[in-house]
Amino acid sequence: MSDERPKGPWEGGPDSTFAREIAAGDEALDRPHPTGPGGRRTIWPRIDLRAIGRGLVVPVLAIFTALVIGAFIIVLSDPAFWQELATDPLGAIATGIGNVFAAYGALITGSLGSPTEIVQAIGSGDSKAITMAFQPISETLLSATPLIFAGLAVALGFRAGLFNIGVEGQLYLGAIFAVYAGFAITGLPWFIHLPLAILAGMLGGAIWAFVPGFLKARTGAHEVIVTIMMNYISYQVVMLVLKTPGFQRPGRDDPISQNVLPSATLPPLIPDLRVHVGFFLALIAAAVVSWLLFRSTKGYEFRAVGLNPGAAKYAGMNIGRTTILAMVASGALAGLAGGVEMLGTQGNLTPGFSPGYGFDAIALALLGGSRPLGVVAAAILFGALRAGSTPMQAATGTPVDLVVVIQALVIMFVAAPALVRAIYRIKVGRTTGTEVFSKGWGA
Amino acid sequence: MRLELHGITKRFPGVVANEGVDLVVEPGQIHALLGENGAGKSTLMNVLYGLYRPDEGEIRLDGKVRTFRDPGDAIAAGIGMVHQHFMLVPVFTVTENIMLGVESTRGRTGFLDYKTARSRIVEVSERHGLHVDPDARVEDLPVGVRQRVEIIKTLYRKADVLILDEPTAVLTPQEDEELFEIMRSLARAGTSIIFITHKLNEVLEIADTITVLRRGKVVGSTRPADTNQGELAAMMVGRSIKLVVDKGPAAPTEPVLSISGLSVRDDRGHLAVDSLDLDVRAGEIVAVAGVQGNGQTELIEAITGLRAPLSGSVRIAGSEVRAAPRKVFEAGVAHVPEDRLEEGLIPGFTVAENLILNTYYLEPYAKGLRVQRDAIVATAGELVDQYDIRTPSMFNDVGNLSGGNQQKVIVAREFSRPIKLLVASQPTRGLDVGSIEYIHKRIVEKRDEGVAVLIASTELDEVLALGDRIAVMYQGRIVGILDPSEATPERLGLLMGGAQLADAIGVMPPAGPRPPDAGSAGVAPSAGGGAR
Numbered sequence: 001m002s003d004e005r006p007k008g009p010w011e012g013g014p015d016s017t018f019a020r021e022i023a024a025g026d027e028a029l030d031r032p033h034p035t036g037p038g039g040r041r042t043i044w045p046r047i048d049l050r051a052i053g054r055g056l057v058v059p060v061l062a063i064f065t066a067l068v069i070g071a072f073i074i075v076l077s078d079p080a081f082w083q084e085l086a087t088d089p090l091g092a093i094a095t096g097i098g099n100v101f102a103a104y105g106a107l108i109t110g111s112l113g114s115p116t117e118i119v120q121a122i123g124s125g126d127s128k129a130i131t132m133a134f135q136p137i138s139e140t141l142l143s144a145t146p147l148i149f150a151g152l153a154v155a156l157g158f159r160a161g162l163f164n165i166g167v168e169g170q171l172y173l174g175a176i177f178a179v180y181a182g183f184a185i186t187g188l189p190w191f192i193h194l195p196l197a198i199l200a201g202m203l204g205g206a207i208w209a210f211v212p213g214f215l216k217a218r219t220g221a222h223e224v225i226v227t228i229m230m231n232y233i234s235y236q237v238v239m240l241v242l243k244t245p246g247f248q249r250p251g252r253d254d255p256i257s258q259n260v261l262p263s264a265t266l267p268p269l270i271p272d273l274r275v276h277v278g279f280f281l282a283l284i285a286a287a288v289v290s291w292l293l294f295r296s297t298k299g300y301e302f303r304a305v306g307l308n309p310g311a312a313k314y315a316g317m318n319i320g321r322t323t324i325l326a327m328v329a330s331g332a333l334a335g336l337a338g339g340v341e342m343l344g345t346q347g348n349l350t351p352g353f354s355p356g357y358g359f360d361a362i363a364l365a366l367l368g369g370s371r372p373l374g375v376v377a378a379a380i381l382f383g384a385l386r387a388g389s390t391p392m393q394a395a396t397g398t399p400v401d402l403v404v405v406i407q408a409l410v411i412m413f414v415a416a417p418a419l420v421r422a423i424y425r426i427k428v429g430r431t432t433g434t435e436v437f438s439k440g441w442g443a
Numbered sequence: 444m445r446l447e448l449h450g451i452t453k454r455f456p457g458v459v460a461n462e463g464v465d466l467v468v469e470p471g472q473i474h475a476l477l478g479e480n481g482a483g484k485s486t487l488m489n490v491l492y493g494l495y496r497p498d499e500g501e502i503r504l505d506g507k508v509r510t511f512r513d514p515g516d517a518i519a520a521g522i523g524m525v526h527q528h529f530m531l532v533p534v535f536t537v538t539e540n541i542m543l544g545v546e547s548t549r550g551r552t553g554f555l556d557y558k559t560a561r562s563r564i565v566e567v568s569e570r571h572g573l574h575v576d577p578d579a580r581v582e583d584l585p586v587g588v589r590q591r592v593e594i595i596k597t598l599y600r601k602a603d604v605l606i607l608d609e610p611t612a613v614l615t616p617q618e619d620e621e622l623f624e625i626m627r628s629l630a631r632a633g634t635s636i637i638f639i640t641h642k643l644n645e646v647l648e649i650a651d652t653i654t655v656l657r658r659g660k661v662v663g664s665t666r667p668a669d670t671n672q673g674e675l676a677a678m679m680v681g682r683s684i685k686l687v688v689d690k691g692p693a694a695p696t697e698p699v700l701s702i703s704g705l706s707v708r709d710d711r712g713h714l715a716v717d718s719l720d721l722d723v724r725a726g727e728i729v730a731v732a733g734v735q736g737n738g739q740t741e742l743i744e745a746i747t748g749l750r751a752p753l754s755g756s757v758r759i760a761g762s763e764v765r766a767a768p769r770k771v772f773e774a775g776v777a778h779v780p781e782d783r784l785e786e787g788l789i790p791g792f793t794v795a796e797n798l799i800l801n802t803y804y805l806e807p808y809a810k811g812l813r814v815q816r817d818a819i820v821a822t823a824g825e826l827v828d829q830y831d832i833r834t835p836s837m838f839n840d841v842g843n844l845s846g847g848n849q850q851k852v853i854v855a856r857e858f859s860r861p862i863k864l865l866v867a868s869q870p871t872r873g874l875d876v877g878s879i880e881y882i883h884k885r886i887v888e889k890r891d892e893g894v895a896v897l898i899a900s901t902e903l904d905e906v907l908a909l910g911d912r913i914a915v916m917y918q919g920r921i922v923g924i925l926d927p928s929e930a931t932p933e934r935l936g937l938l939m940g941g942a943q944l945a946d947a948i949g950v951m952p953p954a955g956p957r958p959p960d961a962g963s964a965g966v967a968p969s970a971g972g973g974a975r
Contacts, residue, residue, distance in 0.1 A: 296812045297804050300796070307791040313749065314778070314786040315801040316769030 059367055059374075061420050062413035063381070070406045071100040074398055103398040110391025111140045111384035131272045136387065138273040142345060144383030145275075146171070148282035149337035150357045151364030151375035152289050153205075153330045158370040159293055160326035161306030166212060166227025167334040168358025169234030170205035174335025176241055177204030178342045179349045182260030184246075190263040194343070197264040198281075201339020202332040208234065209331020210324065217320030223327065231358075238351055249348070257349035266344035278344035283376065285336060290372040292329070302326050334358065363411040382407060444505055444521055444603035445470055446491075446635055451500035453486050460486040462659045463500070468604065468635045468652075473626060475638045475650035479679050479875030481845045483659040484639050488606055491637075492524050493517035504604075523597025524606040529589050533582035537575055538564055541596045567598045571628045586735070587618035594625065598634075605629065606637045611645055612873070615734045616903060616936035623649050641875055643672040644904075655679055680877045688880075690887045693911035695727035699864050699895035700746065705755035706919075707741040715741035717919035718755065723864070728886065728896040730910030731921075732903065734939050738919035739899040740781060743868045746897070747771050747778045760863055772801050777857035779867035781899075783846065787853045790842025794834050795823035797841045798856050822859075830855035831881070847878030854882055858889060865889050865896045871905060883909060903932050915939055 075081055075096035084092035113136040121129035150167050157164035164170075178201030185193060212226035241247045242255035249258050266276040293299035304312040305322045313319055337357055346353055360382060367381075368374025389403040413420050420426070448466040452459065461483045468474045478484045489495045491502060493511030501508050504520055511517040514524075531540050542560040549556045564577045573591045581589060590610060597605055607626075611619050626636055626649060640646060646653055647667045654664045655678040662678050677683045700723040707716035715738040723729045733739050744750035746757050751766040758764065759774050772778070780786035788797050799808050799819055807818035823837045832851045834844055841852055850870070857865070870886065871879040886909060890896050899916075900906050906913055913925045915938040923938050 295814050295816075297809045297814055298812060300803050300814060304789055304792070304800070308785070308789045310782075310785045311787065311789045311800065314768060314780055315803075316767070316772055 055369060057426065058417045058420050059369070059378075059414055061424055062367070062410050065413055065420065065423065066406045066409035067104070069409055070402055071104070073402060073405060074100050074103050099396065099398075103392055103396045103402070106392040106395040106398075107385070107388040107403075109136065109388075110395075111136055111388030113137055128272075131270075134270075135273060136391070138270070138275040139387035140380065140384040141275040141279045142383070143386040144379045145279045145282050145344070146337040146341045146354070146357045147360060147364055147379035147382055148279075148376055149285060149333050149340060150361030151368060151379050152285055152372060153333035153337065154361045154365035155368060155370040155372065155375050156289055156293070156302070156333060157326065157330040158365055159299075159306050160302040160322065160330075161309065162213075162216075162323065162326055162330065163224050164209065164212075164227055164327065164330045164334075165224055165362065166209065166230050166358070167330070167337070167361050168354065168356065169227065169231035170208045170331045170334035171338035171341075171354055171358050172234040172238050173204035173208040174201040174338030175204070175342045175349050175353065176238060176338075177201050177335065178339030179257050179260060180241075180247065182264035182343055183258040185264075186261065188263060193261070193263040194266065197260070197343055198336070198339055201342070202335045205331040205333070205335020205338065206328045207331070209327045209334065213324040213327025213331075216327070217323045235351070238349070242349065242351065255351050259348045260343055264343055265347065266340065274345070276344035278340035281336070281340060282379075285333060286372040286376050289333070293372070298325065334361075337361075360407070363407065363414075367410060367414050444635060445503075446604050447503040447506075448487070448491065449501050449503065451487060451490055451497045451502075453483075453490055453495055454498050460659050461490065461497070464656070464659070464661055466654055466661070468637060470603075470635055471630045471633045472651045473630050473636045473638055473649055475640065475646040475653045476656065477640065477643075477646055477653055477675060477679055478656035479641075479877060480847055480873070482656040482679070482875075484656055485608070486659075487656070488524065488608065488637070488639065491517065492522060492606065518600050518602070521601060521603035522606070523600060523602025523604065525590065525593040525597065525608065525610060527608045527610075527612060529593055531581045531589060531592060534580065536578055536580050537584075537592050537595075538577045540581055540592060541577075541599050545600060564595060564599060568595050571598070571625055571632070573625055586613045587615070587621065590614070590622070591625070594629075598629075602634070604635045604637065606639070608639045609641070610638070611640065611642060613735070615901075615939060616932055617940060619645070642904075643675050643876070646675065647672065657681055676876045679875065688883045688887055688908045690890075690909075693727040693890065695724035695911070696893070698722040698724045699760055700897060701756075701758040702742075702746070703756055703758075705742070705745060705757060706753040707738070707745045707750060708753050709738075709741050714753070715919050716745065716752075719919065719921055721914060721921060723895045723897045725863070725895045726890060726893050727911040728890050728898060728909050729912050729914055730906040731897065731899040731914045731916050732906040732910075732935055732939060733899075733901065733916035735901050737916050737939075739868065739901075739916055741919075742916070743778075743781065743866055743897075743899055746866055747776065769801075772860075775861060775863035777860060777862040777865045779850075779853055779857055779865070779870050781868035781872075783849050783853065784842075788841050788849055790840065792841060793838045794827065794832065794841050794844070794852055795819055795837040797852050798823045798826055798837075800856060802856075802860065826855040826859055829859075830885075847874045850874060850878060850882060854885055858885060862889075862894055865894050867897070868899045869901065870898060871900075871902070879905075903935055906930075906935065907932070 078096070078099060081092050081096050081099075084095060113133055118133040121133035150171060153167045153170070154164055178197050181197040181200035182193075185196065188196070208230060209227075211230065212221070212223045215221040215226055216223050239255060242257060247257055249256050266278045266281075268274065268276045269279065291299075293302065301312070301317050301322045302325075304315065304317060305319055305326070309319055312322070338354070341353065341357075342349060364375050364378040364382060367378040368376070385403045385407060389400040392398055392402075393400050446466075446468040448464060451461050451464040451466075453461040464483070464487055466474075466476075466487070476484050476487070486495065490497050491511075493514045493516050496510075496512075502511070503509065509516075509520055511520065532543065535543070538557060538561050541564055542555070542557075547556045547559050548554060561577050564575075567573070568575050568577075568591070573595055575584075575588060575591050575595060581592060584592070590613070594605070610622060614622060623645075626638070630636055630651075638646075638650060647670075650667055652664060652666060653670070653675065655662050655675065657679060662681075665675075673683065700721075702719060702721045705716055705719045706714060709715035717738070719738075719742065721729070731739055731742070741750060745752045746759075746764065748764055748766050748768040748771040756763055759771070759776060762774065764771055764774075768778075784790060789800065796819075799822070802808055803814070808815055808822070820837070826832070827834065827837050830851050832844075832855060833848050841849060844852070854870075865886070867886065871882050874882070883905075886896060886898070890911075898905070898909055900909075907927060907930060910927055910930075913927060913930045913935065914921045915923045915925070915935060917939060925934070925938075
């Protein structure tokens with residue numbers, strides 16, 4: 001909230017024509033109501049590019065700043081740089097800058113592909129070459145898929161005033177349920193089996209999230225504590241089921257599940273590329289969450305409870321039930337992240353299958369301002385960083401860990417917008433969606 | 444100290460909050476600063492207190508130009524401010540609170556020197572009749588005494604200019620008088636006082652000079668002897684204002700709200716409402732007067748289903764209220780809650796979204812799970828016009844509206860439904876005269892339409908202006924029901940204070956339904972008269 005903003009004359013001024021004049025002149029305002037005849041009216045202001053631009057300032061600068069600091073790390077962490085510095089400082093700096101461009105160049109071509117290669121491949125008409133050229137993008141979208149689901153799970157929780165740190169655990173449960181449905185049910189055609197396995201994944205996450213939701217609603221137990229603890233339980237549950245006969249792959253001693261049947265496997269979007277229909281489902285999920293939050297009565301309740309539980313209670317909403325429902329919906333999305341990863345990407349369950357999707361998801365929800373579209377964009381960015389990191393290491397020797405550092409810096413700057421504004425001397429603007437984050441911590 | 448503000452201008456993006464404001468406060472003068480919400484009083488005081496830097500203009504103290512980078516500079520220059528919301532640490536003692544930030548220590552050891560601090564506090568408070576126990580914990584003190592602690596805090600820091608930001612908003616009438624005595628004593632000793640308020644009668648009583656701000660500019664200065672309430676109100680608002688609510692006699696019919704033997708516990712488990720009986724009939728306004736914290740909040744919450752009663756019953760139009768706010772709304776009750784921002788509205792939602800806060804799930808605003816945008820926007824557009832909600836558009840965040848317009852959003856939402864009972868708690872708290880006039884008019888309109896109205900207010904003016912019957916609440920009980928004709932501020936003040944009438948409570952007439960000719964059939968509490 002920007003407390004410094006003074007009350008404008010239109011807010012208390014007695015002279016309405018004066019107020020209207022001010023209203024017409026103020027850049028921050030939407031069009032005065034009512035709209036003219038035939039104008040389509042919405043409860044929400046129509047898309048205001050300037051407002052969107054303002055909302056993007058902090059995330060974009062956060063990413064930029066993180067990349068700049070990452071550049072310093074590339075230079076300073078290179079032993080050759082320090083050796084050369086003593087003898088030839090200018091040369092050392094030049095080499096360092098060269099290294100930065102090489103590393104970031106490799107990161108970009110590793111995640112998006114090289115434009116010349118794409119053009120040549122299309123020009124040659126060779127289908128194999130075209131596939132190869134698009135492979136980096138495919139890998140980016142593949143990495144982004146579970147991140148979108150998980151990010152949506154956290155964002156939905158934020159909107160309802162819940163800080164769901166348990167996405168990681170819910171994702172594991174979703175994976176268990178989806179894999180089991182994927183190999184244990186046999187004899188079904190794909191158009192029944194696949195949806196069933198996906199639903200099973202949702203169910204697994206939802207059940208796991210119901211517990212903290214229920215405990216919060218009934219006893220006031222803080223969801224942050226409960227979900228963190230349940231994450232630990234979920235790791236052990238995975239170990240347990242992977243050692244259980246009937247779930248463990250026959251003939252294996254290590255913890256690995258049976259393989260998902262072809263009838264429950266998400267097909268690739270494009271033959272020979274790894275990105276699968278799961279990415280498409282993730283986009284649908286984003287649209288559904290967007291509808292749920294901003295176009296449905298349940299979403300109205302979620303947001304009301306998240307912003308002001310006192311007023312939600314006054315308005316006759318059932319806070320406990322809304323909390324449980326929001327938690328379950330968030331868990332179902334987390335379960336989808338795990339389930340889709342199983343059914344589309346991995347095909348079987350192993351203990352450490354998630355490299356921390358559920359925790360990256362918190363960062364994504366923050367970076368995306370708890371808006372579904374923002375989460376999708378942030379997830380694709382993180383997916384690109386992830387997909388590009390290995391080719392970067394291969395090409396320039398810059399360790400993949402740099403990407404983790406960059407992600408951490410992005411999160412740090414997004415979580416501390418005041419820091420970004422101070423660095424770039426931006427005046428305090430209007431509130432953005434990230435305040436939901438701090439609200440999530442509230443009682 | 445002589446304080447001069449010259450040509451103070453402070454701009455915010457898109458708004459000029461102060462424009463060329465001149466203000467001179469002579470030593471020992473009580474200078475009232477009057478203006479509506481958003482008139483620029485707070486901005487001006489924040490400039491003086493070093494929280495904002497003026498874009499133009501200068502501050503002079505005894506003729507010397509001063510610039511304040513932060514409140515520390517202002518305090519060092521002898522400016523003290525008592526904020527409307529007290530800045531005290533509840534678990535600290537009075538002494539600890541007062542010395543906080545200017546701790547005196549013993550020699551070089553760094554140990555706190557409570558003894559010196561304490562004796563200085565006693566000395567300062569004795570001098571101006573600010574009676575406070577320096578060893579009491581602040582959380583145990585009543586509001587009036589906490590305010591004294593705040594005043595001592597500024598004097599302890601050797602303030603020569605004292606800014607009091609709406610100091611009477613939280614006080615009982617008796618406490619008001621005590622505060623005024625203190626202010627006079629301080630002024631005699633040479634302290635300059637800037638007194639910020641909405642309340643016109645207080646200004647006329649206490650001020651030496653009155654300056655009125657409107658839309659960031661000084662519209663005039665005057666003296667109490669040369670003006671009257673109507674003129675001041677007109678200066679504040681820019682048009683003439685009716686200070687007395689226009690209302691005919693009530694024509695009450697059958698009871699809509701019947702409360703019998705109601706007991707309610709507060710959050711801490713204490714009995715807040717103690718076997719209370721009260722009826723409110725269609726077509727009358729019952730005003731519940733009382734000092735904050737005498738059970739009004741819990742009473743209202745029990746009526747509106749927000750709090751389950753311990754025992755007793757609340758009936759609305761014949762049927763029992765359960766602890767379910769939605770059922771209460773659906774039974775035809777409108778509720779204007781005590782705290783706009785904690786309960787009444789959702790800052791972060793648009794005006795339109797707030798206008799459907801308790802009807803969002805009903806047709807035409809929803810069909811199944813689907814929110815019906817067109818219906819909501821159509822209704823919101825009508826209500827914004829009809830209730831004159833000043834907002835750039837219905838899509839603006841309600842949190843950015845002024846207090847008066849936020850309250851209009853609530854009033855519009857609650858009054859536009861078909862209702863039988865209106866329950867309003869502090870309906871005009873913190874509002875300016877223009878908004879108060881407006882909301883009072885709407886409440887009387889509802890009464891005249893045959894709605895039963897229950898108002899809880901700590902403002903005596905409001906209680907006297909609106910009530911067809913005035914029920915005084917003290918320690919969870921109704922200690923008397925008065926007819927407005929016999930309810931003087933003094934008598935109400937005494938009843939609200941409670942203590943003097945403790946033995947008279949037993950002889951109070953019961954608060955029950957009375958014959959329809961209530962306009963003249965007020966029951967005079969004999970004790971109220973006797974206590975005068």
